[in-house]
Amino acid sequence: MSDTDGDDPPQLSAATLAALQEFYAESLNEVDRSSSDKYAVGALKEDWSMSQFWYSDETAGRLAAEAIEHAGTQGRIACISAPSVYQKLKNLQSERGDDAPSAVLFEFDRRFSAYGDEFVFYDYSNPLCLPEEVVPQSFDFVVADPPYLSEECLSKVALTVKYLTKSKILLCTGAIMEDLAGKLMGLKLCTYLPKHSHNLANEFRCYVNYESRLLS
Template sequence: MDSDDELQLSASTLAALQEFQREEKARKEEFEKLSAKAEEDFDNVNAGIDAFQEDWNLSQFWYDDKTANLLADELLDGANESTRIIIVSAPSVYGALSKRAKETWPTKEIYLLEYDDRFKVLAKDKFHHYDFARPLDLPKELAGSFDRILIDPPFLSEDCQTKGKLKYRFGHWLLEVRKVTRFRISSSSQLLYLQYG
């Protein structure tokens, strides 16, 4: 094959690719700076979800700031220093909390369970790797110890939604099931809508 037969990108496509690569490099450098800052002075890191690029291969789609803050506010409403909160597969909600000064949090007992290990930067020792493919694998020290939970299964598939329900319904996370409000996110989903009182 001579050079005339080789496939080549058009100038505009090549320019777009180079721009993407520059942006990706800048994001990685910014994330490395955030990581270093978190190692040095974790309590003063006020980074949010903006520092993290969505990974579509992991089915990551962040909540917008308004929604993430609304969910974070709901989790914190009425919480006190002994309230234990767990956020499962909703790193943008944890990111909304992380933008706030940690001394304003009513509790320091807020945990993030997430498949993407990059989020250790935000949650540090409150981060635990979690895979919805193994819904009952939860660190023993966390089992049955939470007052509040937010679960956002990463996929809308019935299998993933069922595994999220399974973990919750068997009470592996909560101290006591008091009130559950669920929102239907897919008409094909067979989620249960329960109110415990």
């Protein structure tokens, strides 16, 4: 315990930040050299110790298309702990050009800081500890995938979701969280079944708070 406790945390130098950015950018290339696209789903290996399970390419594409449809061409999309959706959004952006919404990834895994200004470090245990530039209710669409199936985790992620969203929410989590998702965010269970590149033991579902084709 030092006498500096309570002061602002020390800031990294520009050189240190640049070195970190280079390290994380290299990690994207080292993991899957068969992929020339750093935004490809699976370009970075899952780290199961952080409860990372990437969506299948089909699911990532379906959820990204859903986000684009409901955010609008000039909208903003927040991806909370959902890097697969963010990656697919970046691929769709390259296809659509200016006719595509922007996207930001809120993620605990700092390897994704290689994505630059569109990466925001996010720790669900501190749900409102976000940079000043993240303005409340500034995202037209929020897609979230809490890392753990627990009331504590979903309750805290819900605080972040409600802080970020203007209105529309897409949540992906276990079927056992249905009642809590409805209670916390007014979400309804969809009939669409999201899938992962590696099968999960728990039944996984998605939920929305708006009219969607995912519901039927």
